[in-house]
Amino acid sequence: MSSFKAYGKFDEAEQARLEALRKTRKRVAIICVSSLILVVIVVAAVVGTTSSGRRSSGAGDTTGTSLSTSVKAVCDVTMHPDSCYSSLRPAVNSSHVTLEDLPRLSIQVAINELSKTAKYFSNLNATLGKLPAAALTNCRELLSLAMDDLTRSLSSSGESLNDVVEDLRTWLSSAATCFDTCIEGFDGDNKLKNTIANPLKTSTELTSNSLAIVTWIKKATGSFKLRRLLSDDVNNKEDQVLPEWLSSGDRRILLDDSEKLRKNADIVVAKDGTGKYKKIGDALKAVKDKNKKRTVIYVKKGIYNENVRVEKKKWNVLMVGDGMNATIVSGSLNFVDGTPTFSSATFAVFGKGFIGRDMGFRNTAGAIKHQAVALMASADQVVFYRCGVDAFQDSLYAHSNRQFYRECDIYGTVDFIFGNAAAVFQNCNILPRVPMKGQRNTLTAQGKTDPNQNTGIAIQNCTISPYGDLSSVQTYLGRPWKNYSTTVYLRSYMGSLIHPSGWLPWTGNSAPETIFYSEFENFGPGSSTKYRVKWKGLRSISLKEANKFSVTSFLQGKQWIEGAGVPHKPSI
Numbered sequence: 001m002s003s004f005k006a007y008g009k010f011d012e013a014e015q016a017r018l019e020a021l022r023k024t025r026k027r028v029a030i031i032c033v034s035s036l037i038l039v040v041i042v043v044a045a046v047v048g049t050t051s052s053g054r055r056s057s058g059a060g061d062t063t064g065t066s067l068s069t070s071v072k073a074v075c076d077v078t079m080h081p082d083s084c085y086s087s088l089r090p091a092v093n094s095s096h097v098t099l100e101d102l103p104r105l106s107i108q109v110a111i112n113e114l115s116k117t118a119k120y121f122s123n124l125n126a127t128l129g130k131l132p133a134a135a136l137t138n139c140r141e142l143l144s145l146a147m148d149d150l151t152r153s154l155s156s157s158g159e160s161l162n163d164v165v166e167d168l169r170t171w172l173s174s175a176a177t178c179f180d181t182c183i184e185g186f187d188g189d190n191k192l193k194n195t196i197a198n199p200l201k202t203s204t205e206l207t208s209n210s211l212a213i214v215t216w217i218k219k220a221t222g223s224f225k226l227r228r229l230l231s232d233d234v235n236n237k238e239d240q241v242l243p244e245w246l247s248s249g250d251r252r253i254l255l256d257d258s259e260k261l262r263k264n265a266d267i268v269v270a271k272d273g274t275g276k277y278k279k280i281g282d283a284l285k286a287v288k289d290k291n292k293k294r295t296v297i298y299v300k301k302g303i304y305n306e307n308v309r310v311e312k313k314k315w316n317v318l319m320v321g322d323g324m325n326a327t328i329v330s331g332s333l334n335f336v337d338g339t340p341t342f343s344s345a346t347f348a349v350f351g352k353g354f355i356g357r358d359m360g361f362r363n364t365a366g367a368i369k370h371q372a373v374a375l376m377a378s379a380d381q382v383v384f385y386r387c388g389v390d391a392f393q394d395s396l397y398a399h400s401n402r403q404f405y406r407e408c409d410i411y412g413t414v415d416f417i418f419g420n421a422a423a424v425f426q427n428c429n430i431l432p433r434v435p436m437k438g439q440r441n442t443l444t445a446q447g448k449t450d451p452n453q454n455t456g457i458a459i460q461n462c463t464i465s466p467y468g469d470l471s472s473v474q475t476y477l478g479r480p481w482k483n484y485s486t487t488v489y490l491r492s493y494m495g496s497l498i499h500p501s502g503w504l505p506w507t508g509n510s511a512p513e514t515i516f517y518s519e520f521e522n523f524g525p526g527s528s529t530k531y532r533v534k535w536k537g538l539r540s541i542s543l544k545e546a547n548k549f550s551v552t553s554f555l556q557g558k559q560w561i562e563g564a565g566v567p568h569k570p571s572i
Contacts, residue, residue, distance in 0.1 A: 135185030456486030498526030
């Protein structure tokens with residue numbers, strides 16, 4: 001578990017962030033200018049409905065509108081307008097702040113608030129037992145991840161405004177997910193949970209406000225194109241995800257071929273001593289931090305009994321094995337024995353641009369230990385190709401950011417694909433197995449908490465079939481973990497194991513009307529929707545709507561998934 005001591009040096013980090021902000025202010029300001037007209041339209045609408053008598057015809061309708069009124073108009077699109085207005089109004093009273101600064105400023109105030117919250121958590125002691133102490137450690141790490149996401153949001157760039165906005169929405173969604181995950185670590189003790197949740201309330205609201213403003217800009221601008229800003233700034237490419245060597249044709253061919261990857265690997269791991277390292281964790285320590293070039297690690301066949309973390313500074317790692325049933329990473333951490341779900345993963349990815357190929361990830365704790373994660377991904381633009389994920393409850397934790405899974409085998413019982421990432425599963429085998437007596441299988445539990453988050457689970461061209469005898473087990477497509485839970489099944493085969501009602505409530509007999517569940521052109525004996533639950537959140541969608549959950553639209557994955565060298569279908 002990484003330390004949270006970095007927050008003790010926040011002044012240094014703040015200085016570095018301000019330096020980066022100065023370099024990118026021009027870019028962000030220009031992006032925000034593109035929304036200025038839209039803000040004025042909203043202001044005009046607000047003023048028009050509240051003060052129609054003060055308006056005059058002609059081009060000067062909004063010239064007398066105060067900046068504070070404009071702030072209110074922008075804040076009205078958020079879920080927390082009071083905290084939005086109270087946090088932005090003091091700043092806009094400064095003569096140095098203008099209307100076009102508001103989206104950037106909303107992110108800045110969220111960062112400032114989080115820095116205070118982080119210091120509070122760094123001084124918070126946990127003396128109530130093993131699990132609360134471990135959960136507090138997780139909170140400190142999660143707040144560090146959230147700070148990274150918020151700071152990164154101030155330095156985004158892209159080929160179009162749509163690219164920039166979707167990056168912002170991804171990272172802001174991820175920050176919000178980190179706050180939620182911190183609080184969830186204290187489920188079961190309401191008093192302690194409130195002690196944790198209360199200091200996070202303002203940070204959560206301010207991040208949600210930024211997300212709402214950015215989402216509103218996207219909806220209002222549509223497909224407006226904006227060329228990359230500051231493209232000549234060669235020193236400001238730290239957040240580039242695609243490795244530099246992908247521009248080379250011969251290297252691209254190498255990436256497409258697993259055997260060539262193994263032969264030309266930068267680092268070799270082998271239990272039998274034929275590689276430089278015997279443990280995967282030791283090999284990862286040798287990877288250069290924040291490396292923009294792809295580092296290929298070949299892990300030879302064998303069972304590696306270790307809990308592996310690809311730390312957040314280990315960028316662009318490609319790890320290839322000898323096959324999902326030959327190279328296996330195995331662990332057994334679990335909730336019952338005192339490990340919070342977030343830190344129970346056998347293999348956890350925090351470093352962006354990670355690619356896993358031809359490997360298996362296993363948690364051997366068994367059904368009796370409840371939450372026990374085999375694979376967790378919390379990094380942006382990660383890919384898993386021909387990988388196996390083998391556990392029972394909570395097998396695969398698609399925690400946050402953008403993720404793509406292709407031709408993977410995923411085994412589990414309760415909520416075994418869960419989290420709040422934007423995740424697409426394509427051509428995968430989803431294999432429910434025999435749970436504990438009295439349990440029901442649920443394939444998914446998606447955790448979207450805010451309507452402006454661009455997250456959800458999309459299962460496309462996959463095969464859902466039983467692993468073992470499930471004739472006496474009820475198996476469902478999923479259940480709504482959070483109020484805005486979003487899950488779609490697209491042109492997938494569903495075996496007869498799927499219960500006719502399809503979906504299971506989290507509690508009670510129904511689900512929030514705000515969820516988004518859909519089944520589009522699936523087939524097989526379990527695909528009939530005749531007897532599905534009659535929830536308002538269970539939607540029928542067109543092909544156009546289904547394509548919103550494609551690799552291209554949902555993940556903005558054309559460049560980074562092509563760069564990963566794995567086959568994929570861009571659309572539905």
